[in-house]
Amino acid sequence: MTPLLRVEGISKTFVGNRVLDDVTFEVDGGEIHAVVGENGAGKSTLIKIIGSIYQADTGSLMLDGRAASFASPAEAMRSGIAIVHQELSLVPNLTVAQNIFIGNEPRGPLGIIDWRGLNRRASELLRRMGALVDPTVLVGELSVGTQQIIEIAKALALDAKVIILDEPTSSLSETEVDLLYGLLDDLRRKGLGIVFISHKLGEVFRLADRVSVLRDGRLVGTKRVSETTTAEVIHMMVGRHIADLYPGKSTRIGEVLLEVKDFSCPPYRRPVSFELRRGEILGFAGLVGAGRTELARALFGAAPHDGGTVMLEGRVLDVRSPRSAIEQGIAYLTEDRKTLGLFLDEPIHRNVVSASLKRFTSPNGVLRTGAIRAEAKSWVANLDIRPPNVDAEVINLSGGNQQKTLLAKWLCARPRILIVDEPTRGVDVGAKAHIHQELRDLTDQGIGIIVISSDLPEVLGLSDRVIVFHEGELAATLAGAEATQEKVMSYAAR
Amino acid sequence: MTIKPNAAEASTGQPRRFRPLRSVDARQIAGLAMAIIALAVVMQVNYPVFLTPFNIEIMSVNFVAEAIIALGMTIVIITGGIDLSVAAVMPFAAILFGLALNAGIPLAIAIVLVLAAAATVGFLNASMTNAFRVHPFIATLAMLLTLRGVNLVLTGGSTVSGFRRTTAFLGQGYVLGVPVSIAVFLVLAVLFAYLLANQSFFRRAYFVGGNKHSARLSGINVERYLVFVYMTSAVLAGIAGILVASQYGAASNGYGQNLELRVITSVVIGGASLFGGTGSILGSVLGVVFLGMIYNAFDMLGVSTYWKDVVIGCLLLVAVFISEYLKRRQARA
Numbered sequence: 001m002t003p004l005l006r007v008e009g010i011s012k013t014f015v016g017n018r019v020l021d022d023v024t025f026e027v028d029g030g031e032i033h034a035v036v037g038e039n040g041a042g043k044s045t046l047i048k049i050i051g052s053i054y055q056a057d058t059g060s061l062m063l064d065g066r067a068a069s070f071a072s073p074a075e076a077m078r079s080g081i082a083i084v085h086q087e088l089s090l091v092p093n094l095t096v097a098q099n100i101f102i103g104n105e106p107r108g109p110l111g112i113i114d115w116r117g118l119n120r121r122a123s124e125l126l127r128r129m130g131a132l133v134d135p136t137v138l139v140g141e142l143s144v145g146t147q148q149i150i151e152i153a154k155a156l157a158l159d160a161k162v163i164i165l166d167e168p169t170s171s172l173s174e175t176e177v178d179l180l181y182g183l184l185d186d187l188r189r190k191g192l193g194i195v196f197i198s199h200k201l202g203e204v205f206r207l208a209d210r211v212s213v214l215r216d217g218r219l220v221g222t223k224r225v226s227e228t229t230t231a232e233v234i235h236m237m238v239g240r241h242i243a244d245l246y247p248g249k250s251t252r253i254g255e256v257l258l259e260v261k262d263f264s265c266p267p268y269r270r271p272v273s274f275e276l277r278r279g280e281i282l283g284f285a286g287l288v289g290a291g292r293t294e295l296a297r298a299l300f301g302a303a304p305h306d307g308g309t310v311m312l313e314g315r316v317l318d319v320r321s322p323r324s325a326i327e328q329g330i331a332y333l334t335e336d337r338k339t340l341g342l343f344l345d346e347p348i349h350r351n352v353v354s355a356s357l358k359r360f361t362s363p364n365g366v367l368r369t370g371a372i373r374a375e376a377k378s379w380v381a382n383l384d385i386r387p388p389n390v391d392a393e394v395i396n397l398s399g400g401n402q403q404k405t406l407l408a409k410w411l412c413a414r415p416r417i418l419i420v421d422e423p424t425r426g427v428d429v430g431a432k433a434h435i436h437q438e439l440r441d442l443t444d445q446g447i448g449i450i451v452i453s454s455d456l457p458e459v460l461g462l463s464d465r466v467i468v469f470h471e472g473e474l475a476a477t478l479a480g481a482e483a484t485q486e487k488v489m490s491y492a493a494r
Numbered sequence: 495m496t497i498k499p500n501a502a503e504a505s506t507g508q509p510r511r512f513r514p515l516r517s518v519d520a521r522q523i524a525g526l527a528m529a530i531i532a533l534a535v536v537m538q539v540n541y542p543v544f545l546t547p548f549n550i551e552i553m554s555v556n557f558v559a560e561a562i563i564a565l566g567m568t569i570v571i572i573t574g575g576i577d578l579s580v581a582a583v584m585p586f587a588a589i590l591f592g593l594a595l596n597a598g599i600p601l602a603i604a605i606v607l608v609l610a611a612a613a614t615v616g617f618l619n620a621s622m623t624n625a626f627r628v629h630p631f632i633a634t635l636a637m638l639l640t641l642r643g644v645n646l647v648l649t650g651g652s653t654v655s656g657f658r659r660t661t662a663f664l665g666q667g668y669v670l671g672v673p674v675s676i677a678v679f680l681v682l683a684v685l686f687a688y689l690l691a692n693q694s695f696f697r698r699a700y701f702v703g704g705n706k707h708s709a710r711l712s713g714i715n716v717e718r719y720l721v722f723v724y725m726t727s728a729v730l731a732g733i734a735g736i737l738v739a740s741q742y743g744a745a746s747n748g749y750g751q752n753l754e755l756r757v758i759t760s761v762v763i764g765g766a767s768l769f770g771g772t773g774s775i776l777g778s779v780l781g782v783v784f785l786g787m788i789y790n791a792f793d794m795l796g797v798s799t800y801w802k803d804v805v806i807g808c809l810l811l812v813a814v815f816i817s818e819y820l821k822r823r824q825a826r827a
């Protein structure tokens with residue numbers, strides 16, 4: 001059988017940096033083919049070349065057994081290759097139908113758009129996909145999961161034969177993920193070829209037929225999912241065995257460090273009380289939208305709270321703004337490092353000190369550049385941030401190294417309590433293990449840590465104790481062996 | 495498999511009838527229309543001359559340049575840009591027009607030449623933005639300042655006149671009982687309103703302003719589109735310049751002081767967002783009408799001109815506040 005899409009011998013070099021090296025890859029009709037690899041392995045470059053957003057230096061592309069080459073993304077799209085990008089590319093203040101047929105509207109003479117036809121075709125298409133979405137609703141009003149569905153509808157409207165999804169589930173809630181899986185399954189049955197980039201091996205094994213592993217721009221191998229194991233794929237990804245993704249549990253849990261009592265903030269229906277002990281990692285589990293981030297932001301003073309007390313080492317805190325939270329020893333690592341966490345266009349050293357500028361300012365108000373660079377250098381070495389160059393702009397770092405820079409920024413502020421929200425989202429396996437170990441080391445030094453993560457194995461693997469949130473309520477506190485995946489889900493998804 | 499939408503996405507399964515005005519915009523436009531009617535009623539009760547054909551004509555003729563320029567500015571703002579240079583393009587066109595006519599160039603050819611010159615200015619605006627990746631605010635500000643200088647050079651600081659007879663029809667004529675300049679505006683407004691609502695090429699403005707990245711990936715050549723948009727804006731400013739010169743039978747570099755700000759104010763009062771992606775011709779036209787009526791009302795009340803700007807500034811804030819409020823309420827609903 002000829003593969004639906006085949007790229008052969010693809011190489012690509014960016015400013016002397018070989019990003020892809022002789023990669024051959026194919027996807028059959030009726031197949032879901034997962035592509036995995038650490039950040040910087042070349043996955044995104046590969047799909048951008050397939051979608052003609054970049055042009056390869058060498059190599060060829062065959063679609064349906066015929067050699068093809070496209071001059072622009074639009075041309076690739078018209079030939080049946082559609083990409084659903086990680087950052088959704090919908091226009092929020094236009095309707096669903098207008099987005100689905102963007103630049104491709106049914107039109108009459110002089111390009112006058114046939115609005116009735118547009119809405120009718122959009123609603124037919126959505127119905128065929130099993131999605132009951134009103135085509136005249138504005139896209140900005142839809143949930144991220146439904147927007148993802150609209151992106152796929154956009155691809156189908158162009159009669160795509162191959163749909164490429166770049167980490168489609170990274171910002172979806174559990175139910176939305178299920179919907180997406182169902183839809184992809186449907187499309188596979190209809191004979192489309194689906195390429196699926198993911199960091200989550202769980203979903204790769206659940207969904208894909210084959211998995212291809214990239215490392216350092218080379219294709220390490222392609223396996224049938226039924227004939228391989230998670231351990232083997234991880235080994236292929238990192239080129240070494242990662243003994244354990246998670247460090248051990250705490251051995252010395254001490255006195256109460258942080259005590260939150262009758263704390264109320266939107267969207268909580270009832271006040272929340274919990275405590276965090278010295279040496280402990282406390283996990284916040286729950287579905288997206290359960291209110292975990294809102295609670296963290298309220299504790300950090302980035303969102304308002306209506307009442308309750310917060311005590312740190314026996315002292316009552318008065319947190320009114322992030323600034324006062326930082327001064328009183330609380331740090332919060334946002335889940336959205338690119339827009340809320342880092343100054344992307346600034347070098348590493350300015351990012352590292354950005355939450356502790358006071359300490360690096362001389363009495364007459366001048367920044368002490370030397371001290372700043374020295375501080376940044378020590379964090380870069382400590383956390384193994386690459387490249388080990390404090391002048392590198394953060395925008396050029398991989399996801400894992402950006403996350404480490406964010407961690408350095410907050411550790412530099414010398415917090416007593418560190419709240420980390422989705423600490424490894426979009427971070428590759430190697431950096432993940434490193435960040436996890438770092439968090440454990442910090443608790444050993446006496447810092448209290450709260451971990452919020454939608455990656456359930458991560459919460460369970462890291463935490464000594466887990467609090468489960470459910471729709472704006474603290475649903476359960478589970479400790480030790482009690483905290484199992486099933487138990488957490490039974491509280492989280494009631 | 496069935497994908498169940500959440501409450502906000504609830505659907506009857508049947509597509510709703512097409513609504514050319516989406517809810518927030520429609521409400522804002524309706525509100526603006528009501529404000530206009532209220533203002534008219536209040537003025538009419540206290541000053542019965544307010545709604546006489548004579549006063550309406552004065553208002554219209556005074557604001558026709560703003561109104562025509564607002565059409566182009568609306569498209570520019572929808573794409574997420576801004577065009578400050580219109581305030582210099584308008585007198586530039588007026589001056590060129592006057593000089594051309596005084597040089598004995600026939601009217602029709604003079605018009606074509608002037609509009610071609612205006613289009614060139616728009617082309618340069620867009621090219622500066624595209625080539626150097628500067629924000630259109632800077633590119634068109636540079637153009638505004640430069641062109642003001644050019645206007646001074648062309649006129650030597652004095653007024654160009656002496657072509658009144660050639661432009662008698664354009665300046666003082668009537669079509670079906672409507673002054674020519676107003677007729678030109680009405681035709682252009684209807685045309686642009688229809689195209690921007692229904693024509694696929696014009697609709698791209700919303701894609702470009704709503705999400706440039708997405709527009710590019712959907713096969714829209716954003717840079718080339720912006721060239722079209724800024725040329726349109728400049729040509730409309732050129733038309734306004736020709737009409738103003740014809741009206742006064744003279745052209746001066748003093749025309750159009752702060753015009754760009756009045757036009758932008760009208761477009762924003764009409765519901766467009768400077769972040770791009772929203773706006774409509776109807777809204778902008780109502781915005782100009784509203785602003786025009788306020789100025790006229792001030793003249794009638796004999797209020798010091800100094801207060802005009804205070805009130806206009808406050809009105810702009812109120813309009814933006816209402817528009818944001820509507821949007822947030824909708825987002826929460």
